[in-house]
Amino acid sequence: MSSRETGFPRADAEHDFLRARRRQVLSRLATWLRREPDDVNIMLPFDEVVDALGWEGERRIGLRVTRLDSIVGSVNRGRDFDRRFRPTSGRVRQRWERLALASRRGEAIPPIEVYRIGELHFVIDGHHRVSVAHALGLESIEAHVTEVRTKLNPSGIRYRGDLIVKDYRRLFLERVPLTGQARAAIVLSDPWDYAELGEHVEAWGFRLMQDEGAFLDRVTIAARWYETEYEPVVRMLRQADLIGDRTEAEAYMWVAGERYRLIRTHRWDDDVIETLRNRKR
Template structure:
C-alpha cells in the first residue's frame, strides 16, 4: 500500500490472512465433532436415566424390560402379512426380536459397549441425514422391533412421536397390552385357543370378554360346556330330537350359566370384595361353591344363592382387601374411584 509520499507502509498485523492448515483426508469437520460430542453426552444421560428407572422398578416391584418377541408365540398367531412402510407411534413399540436385553421398557440404552452405535444414529440425525425405515412386527396395536432398535431409542429420547417402519402384521385373536407379563401372554394365548375351539365370537356376537388371572382355567370352561351338552341331551323334552350340537351347548352355557353368574356378581357387588380378580375368576369359584352347597343341602341352590353365600363367607378380610387395593393403585391397575 502506497501513501501520498510514495512510501510503502506495511499492512496491520491483524488484517493479514492466517495460513489455513489443509484438512487431512477423512478428518471430520469441527461441526461433525461437535455433533458426536453432543450425541455422546446424550447417550450418557440416557443410560443414567435408565439406571433411575431400574431402581424405581425394583422399588415398585414392576418389570422394566422390553418384551421378547418370542413371547408372542404364546398368543397363537395364525399367519402374517406385510403392511408396507407406515408411520407408527413410537410409544407403542414395546419389544424387540433380539435386542430386548440391551434396552429397558422406555427404550433407554443399557449396555455401554453399544454407545457408539447410538452416537452414530444421533449424530446422523443432528446432521439432518435421512434415516432408513426400521422393521417391525405389529401384534394388535403394539410393535416389536426386528431391525432399528437404536433408531427407536434415539427417536424416543428426542420425544419423536412417529417413526417410519416397514410393518409385518401378525394375526392374533387376543392382542397384547403394553404392560403384559409372560403370564399375561400365556393366559391370552389360552383364551385365543378357547375362542377358536368354541367359536364363541360367532355363536354369541358381542359377548363379554372372559379373562382369567391364572393360567390353565379355560380347560375348565370347556369341561363346563361338555357337561352342559351332556345334560341338555338328556332333557325329557328332547326325546326323539337330534343330539345337541357343540355350538348349541356353547351358546346355552354362555347365556344360561356364565351370563347369569356374572349378572349376580354385579347385582350383589361381589367384585369390590375381590380386588384384582376378574368375572371369570369369580365364575369358577362360585360354580364350585354352588356344587358344594348342593351337596350340603341335597338340592341345587341356584346361582344367585351360591353367589350371595360365596360373597358372605369367602371374601378376604377388610385389611387384606385394602392392602391389595393399594398395591393395584400403585401399579396403575385400579381406578381410585373403585
C-alpha cells in the same frame, strides 16, 4: 444453547449415549426399590406375544409414520435395550453414537422395519434408530410396517406377565369356541381360572350329550352353555347381588362351585340362590 449440547455434534452424541445409559440404570434401580415385577422394564418379545394371541395372518401395509410410544417390543434384540429402548450395556455404544451423530448432523436416517399387532409395534430392524430417536426427544419415526392379525385382541397387554393371561384365554377359547358377545363376556383375572372354567364347560357338555343321547361338537356345546347356563345364572346373580367385586365370569365360577359343594346338585332355582346368598363370602 441447552446444557445438553456443547455445539460439537460428536461430543453431544457421546453425551446422548451416556445419558441414555444412566437413565436405564436409574430406572432399573427404581423398579427394584419399588419392588415392581422384573418384567416392567423388559420389552415384549414378538414371538411370545404371537404365541399368546394366536397367529392368523399378515400383510405388508408399507411406509408409515409411527409413534415411538407404540413401539413396545422386539423380534430378536430384547437383551440390548429395555422397554423404553434405553441401552442396557455399553455393547451397542459404537453403532448407537454413530447414528446419534448422523441425526445431529441432519443426515437422513433410513426407516425402521416393524410388525404391527393392534396398536403395538415390534422392531424387526432398527433398534438403535428407535433408541436414538427416544434419546433425542422425538415422538415418531418412519417405519415399514407389516400388520399381523391374531386370534385374540392384543388390548390390555403392557408387560410380559400379561401374556400369561392371554395365552390361557386363547387355550380356553380353543376348548370353548365362543363367538361374538359371548366370547367377549368371559373375562378372568387369574390365568389358571381359564383352565378350570374350560374343564367345567366340557363336563357340562358331557352331561348335556348324555341327556340328549347325541354327539355335539365344541361349537354347539359352547353356544348352548353360554345361552342356557351362563347367561341365566349371571342374570340371577345380578338380581341377588352376588357379583361383588368379581367379574361376572369369576362370580359364575364361584357360585357354580359353591352350588355343588353345598347342595350336591347341578340344578339352578330360587332355593339354590337363597342358600348361596346366606353363605355369601
